Amino acid sequence: MTDQVLNINEMFETIQGEGVYTGVPAIFVRLQGCPVGCPWCDTKHTWTLDENLIDSVDAVINKSEESERFFGISDLGLLALFEQQGYNAKHVVITGGEPCMYDLTGITELLHERGFTSQIETSGTFEAKCAQQTWVTVSPKVNMKGGYDVLTSALQRANEIKHPIAMQKHVDELDALLAGIDLTDKVVCLQPISQQARATELAIKTCIDRNWRLSLQTHKYVGIA
Template identity: 75%
Template sequence: MSKLITLNINEMFETIQGEGAHTGIPSIFVRLQGCPVGCPWCDTKHTWTLDNALVTTAQQVIDKTNESEHFFEIDENKLLSLFSEQGYVAKHVVITGGEPCMYDLRPLTTLLHNNGFSTQIETSGTYEVLCDDRTYVTVSPKINMKGGMPVLLSALERANEIKHPIAMQKHIDELDALLADVSSLAGKQVCLQPISQQPRATELAVQTCIARNWRLSLQTHKYIGIE
């Protein structure tokens, strides 16, 4: 029997995926605690700190109505049972963070796929991606962030989707430099996502996507006011 992995979960909820190639898909979001990357525009900074003093119960995390640094600990088998207890009906599970690839996600993703779920990981690409071969991996490469962590070529190679937040041409140039080392983009979606829905960033993203036949990713959940 494989060793169970302890997962630290800051948020868990059922919603609609609002970004990237899976936009519009009913999803269970599992937001893991812990991230050293240090993105200045991060909208989940409450997930950065891993501290045992912040551990609480699963129900308190599920029921919370405000962002909080508190999280609960659980293994993959109990998490699957918790989905049923909560009455979730979505069959797509988005594992995000924080930085989810701080964890070995092979036991969780394999368990979920073997029980009729599809899985997706949203990662910064700064850790090796350890997951089931069937998992859809979205790498949102975080370049030259405060944490000083490089984007790994192995993460970009594993990616099914490379979704890059942009505000200016410099960000596209940085992405081009990363993509130059990837063996092939065949079968990969490349998406540009305007940071904070800024009009100038949106215009640049639209123009670039048209010119390169890439995909525009909008944070539609923010436009329609859902989590």
């Protein structure tokens, strides 16, 4: 276990809306900081990691709108905070931002020791440092503004590769990334960007052709976080 401080922009209990764990009650821990620069990102408020934005735990957890404010906490402190908040879910999703900017070995091992399951949602541009039992979901971010490459080591570690698509070139990009990657024990999901009809049609056709899985952002359809 490390004594690393986790910088948290948001923390809440909800239902996982995407990928393999769709429908599972989950505690989402959204970490602050991301240099990848995806233009369609819906959490741009997590990009900046500036000590001037540090706030209290209560202020961040109870904020009524998205903001760049965050708080720092230890691994053990985070588990204590789950209890204080009265969370019931036993699945913890660590997202961002880009969570793999952090070494998540300590917190994920602790979660499993305490009876939780853990999942990381990452762009694949940083090595995933976490417990062996952690479910790693890589959503490869290709040719983004930040200039970071998708790492082969991240794709190899992934349990789930969930790729947002809007057009055929995004499928082609995924094919290029997966060349040489053993997919035997991995789940590949295609996720239409912004629920666009054309993207959804392409995703469905490709999933049927490849025997991949369709991932819909169900939380947006039912109106939850």
